[in-house]
Amino acid sequence: MQVSVIGLGSMGATLARLLLAAGHDVTVWNRSMAKASELVGAGARPAGSAAEAVAASGVTLMCVYDYAAAAAILHDAAVEAAIRGKVLVQLTTGSPQDALEAAEWATRHRAGYVEGAIQAAPSQMGQADTPLLLSGDRAAYEQVAGLLRVIAGNLVYLGPAIDAAATMDFATLSYVYGAYAGFMHGARLAEVRGVDIVRYGDIVQSIAPSFGAFFRHQAGVIASGDFRVSESPLRISVVATQRILEASADAGIDTRVPRLFASLLAQAHDAGLADSELAALIQVFRVSARPG
Known part of the structure; x- marks a missing residue:
């Protein structure tokens, strides 16, 4: 050809x-x-x-x-x-x-x-x-x-929607860069605490498939609009992200990444979503996008 x-x-x-x-x-x-x-x-x-x-x-x-x-x-x-x-x-x-x-x-x-x-x-x-x-x-x-x-x-x-490929590209890259920011923060936390960085990378690789499956499930929850707990209650992540933030502050390292995570989950908690599936966090992003 x-x-x-x-x-x-x-x-x-x-x-x-x-x-x-x-x-x-x-x-x-x-x-x-x-x-x-x-x-x-x-x-x-x-x-x-x-x-x-x-x-x-x-x-x-x-x-x-x-x-x-x-x-x-x-x-x-x-x-x-x-x-x-x-x-x-x-x-x-x-x-x-x-x-x-x-x-x-x-x-x-x-x-x-x-x-x-x-x-x-x-x-x-x-x-x-x-x-x-x-x-x-x-x-x-x-x-x-x-x-x-x-x-x-x-x-x-x-x-046929011509902008679909570019939109999906940006959506998936948002996930990649968000994950990479978290990875870098985790690497710094491990480094300060004397944990083997290479071993950290090995563990991240090993858990990636299961978390991929979890994210796919969360996408299905968002698409369905049914935020009843099916895998992970949002309230668990509210506590978890706060603990990561506190541990990072105790270690004396940059807290911007865990502070962002904890802030988003706190907003969801304050909106009454604590006993919903974690995917209900999308509602925080939807509210943020509204004019004003």
């Missing part, structure tokens, strides 16, 4: 290499074509411009620094003429609003558009379990799904 790759940073170059290895006819373009030399040596076709790259294939994968960089490339008369009747798979990381604006541009220029969010590092690409979140028109998605499985075996199609 003929496919073009625009953007040859570490991720874009990895995508092109995987596609070449799978036997696809790959055209590549980057603002600095020096980055294409290794790929050209491996059989890729160098394009003289972004428009030439788009014109060379029915499908173009784009993976550049951000949506501003993407717009600077795409919002060009020659590119806009070349994109008609073709499919653009946007793998640049951006916001839900970025996705909506990019899809509007593609529709205006009569191109198919699929929004993608890669949830792996370059070294993790091309595996059976490599996750790639996708959203957009189903016909366009089905047209490119086989091609995309070369770069990521775990395709997660989230439906």
Whole structure:
């Protein structure tokens, strides 16, 4: 299959290499074509411009620094003429609003558009379990799904709402960064108390699957709206987070992370949610989002 790759940073170059290895006819373009030399040596076709790259294939994968960089490339008369009747798979990381604006541009220029969010590092690409979140028109998605499985075996199609992939990407990254902040705080607490940090990491890895299952259960509770206790009463976490805060203060370390946790749970307690399932904490976030 003929496919073009625009953007040859570490991720874009990895995508092109995987596609070449799978036997696809790959055209590549980057603002600095020096980055294409290794790929050209491996059989890729160098394009003289972004428009030439788009014109060379029915499908173009784009993976550049951000949506501003993407717009600077795409919002060009020659590119806009070349994109008609073709499919653009946007793998640049951006916001839900970025996705909506990019899809509007593609529709205006009569191109198919699929929004993608890669949830792996370059070294993790091309595996059976490599996750790639996708959203957009189903016909366009089905047209490119086989091609995309070369770069990521775990395709997660989230439906036709074009901003779904970016939204889910931000949602899952919120979890990752929140967990990482907690991990760092825990590492510092262990360090101060003389606990083996490597052993701490081993234990965190071992408990991750069970907590993943617990979080999935909590998501189901939120979706159902039934906050009767089913796994963990919220009041237990009110006490637990307060104890972590106190232990951190006693250890003389930064308390911002446990203070945030304890504050959120205290708000839930004060709202009368102590004897509800822990997932009822979502109601604190819902109230916080209301204007005023």
